[in-house]
Amino acid sequence: MTGESHAFFEGKIVPFSEAKVSIASHAFLYGTSVFGGMRAYWNEERKKLFAFRPFDHFRRLLNSARMLHMQVNHDEESLTQILLDLLRTDNWQRDVYMRPTIYKADIGIGVRLHDLRDELSIFVLPFDKYVKNDTNAHVTFSSWRRIDDNVIPARAKVAGAYANSALIKTDANLSGFDEALVLDHNGHVSEGSAMNIFMLRDGVLVTPPITDNILEGITRRSIIELAQKELGLQVVERSIDRTEVFISQEMFMTGTAAQVVVVTKVDHRPIGRGEMGPVASKLRELFDDVVRGKNPKYAHWNTVV
Numbered sequence: 460m461t462g463e464s465h466a467f468f469e470g471k472i473v474p475f476s477e478a479k480v481s482i483a484s485h486a487f488l489y490g491t492s493v494f495g496g497m498r499a500y501w502n503e504e505r506k507k508l509f510a511f512r513p514f515d516h517f518r519r520l521l522n523s524a525r526m527l528h529m530q531v532n533h534d535e536e537s538l539t540q541i542l543l544d545l546l547r548t549d550n551w552q553r554d555v556y557m558r559p560t561i562y563k564a565d566i567g568i569g570v571r572l573h574d575l576r577d578e579l580s581i582f583v584l585p586f587d588k589y590v591k592n593d594t595n596a597h598v599t600f601s602s603w604r605r606i607d608d609n610v611i612p613a614r615a616k617v618a619g620a621y622a623n624s625a626l627i628k629t630d631a632n633l634s635g636f637d638e639a640l641v642l643d644h645n646g647h648v649s650e651g652s653a654m655n656i657f658m659l660r661d662g663v664l665v666t667p668p669i670t671d672n673i674l675e676g677i678t679r680r681s682i683i684e685l686a687q688k689e690l691g692l693q694v695v696e697r698s699i700d701r702t703e704v705f706i707s708q709e710m711f712m713t714g715t716a717a718q719v720v721v722v723t724k725v726d727h728r729p730i731g732r733g734e735m736g737p738v739a740s741k742l743r744e745l746f747d748d749v750v751r752g753k754n755p756k757y758a759h760w761n762t763v764v
């Protein structure tokens with residue numbers, strides 16, 4: 460990529476600087492947009508860019524749109540095609556992050572979801588690490604609660620709901636922590652500010668179920684499959700109590716931006732021996748190979764750009 464990148468905006472690919480919405484647009488005023496967060500990885504040996512599970516990301520985006528009464532004239536295939544066209548326009552040869560958004564585009568006042576025009580936008584950014592200490596993160600239990608399905612659906616990526624994530628992340632960072640664990644209204648551990656969580660207890664990998672107010676993470680789903688098939692681990696989806704975390708052997712967080720972030724301390728208590736454990740370490744290696752198209756067994760997760 461040289462010069463200005465491009466974006467998909469109001470039905471076509473335009474220079475990034477031309478993709479602008481009004482200060483009076485519904486999505487800007489009320490947070491009424493849904494989005495995806497996707498990555499494409501550059502494989503230097505094969506000189507190829509691989510988008511990771513775009514079909515699954517677009518399915519979740521369309522499901523989020525459905526929850527917000529949005530009318531979208533696209534399916535997973537056509538969205539993937541638009542994404543590939545956009546990535547090819549700028550000939551990216553590095554790791555990138557892609558942000559598709561479907562938003563309530565009408566201008567004016569009136570909070571609701573119906574009778575409003577919906578638009579799609581996508582932009583691409585160069586992207587590397589999201590959490591700096593990704594092999595030795597120190598996290599805290601947030602004093603904020605995770606949004607509940609009956610408040611704003613946690614399984615949808617609704618822009619307005621990310622005020623909750625922002626409160627969680629900023630309070631953790633300003634108190635010196637890398638990330639936070641968030642309890643739901645029942646007091647169970649749900650997830651981080653923008654990542655799902657796993658803990659290893661007695662050799663079993665445990666992660667909260669999709670009914671504990673989590674976002675149904677695509678990285679989470681991928682890691683569950685890799686842990687079962689490649690490491691032969693038992694994976695259990697069940698609610699997690701706060702104090703279970705302190706006595707877990709290993710802990711890590713997963714997300715598109717975060718990838719696999721290893722937690723070695725929670726509120727000043729070491730997890731296991733206080734250093735990255737073998738399960739997290741193996742999963743990080745496996746995941747990195749898979750996303751870069753280096754593991755033929757999982758080639759169906761990679762879309763060649």
Ligand code: PMP
Nearest residue numbers: 653654655674676677678714715
């Ligand atoms: N939870 C939340 C709240 C998130 O924003 C994200 C990032 N999309 C995740 C979990 C992880 O989801 P994924 O693996 O699909 O990126």
